Amino acid sequence: MKPEVTRLIGELKAADFCCRKLIRLNQELEELNHRMLGLSHDRPALTPEQERSDLPMPTYFHGYTSPLAMMEEITKLEQDMLYYRRRLYECKPIELLSMRDQNILFDLYFFRMRQEDVAEKYGYTRRGLIKKINQILNAVI
Incomplete structure (x- = not known):
């Protein structure tokens, strides 16, 4: 096979990777936005025995992240998403x-x-x- 053909197949596989990475990053970004707005409730998952129990369950305090740190993490995720979008747009020959x-x-x-x-x-x-x-x-x- 020609090296150009091998390169194009590699670009197709890279585009597939970029699509999957964008989906995962979008899910993480949505989760962070829910935390920022206070819509998510982080609590430990209970075992089936604990769910059936009438006794009060212990509560755990998960690591608190300041809003500033969350905003920084959101901007980092958005930058990663832009990078993968640019990589995805580089595969233009298919449109021909x-x-x-x-x-x-x-x-x-x-x-x-x-x-x-x-x-x-x-x-x-x-x-x-x-x-x-x-x-x-x-x-x-």
């Missing part, structure tokens, strides 16, 4: 392809479908799909 070719690449490299399933979905044999992928990647490069 037709929708069918984009869907083939996304099914293989983002959704991690098996080659046989993708070949059947788009009406190719497995070997024909590999040739089609090489044509797509050569068109991009």
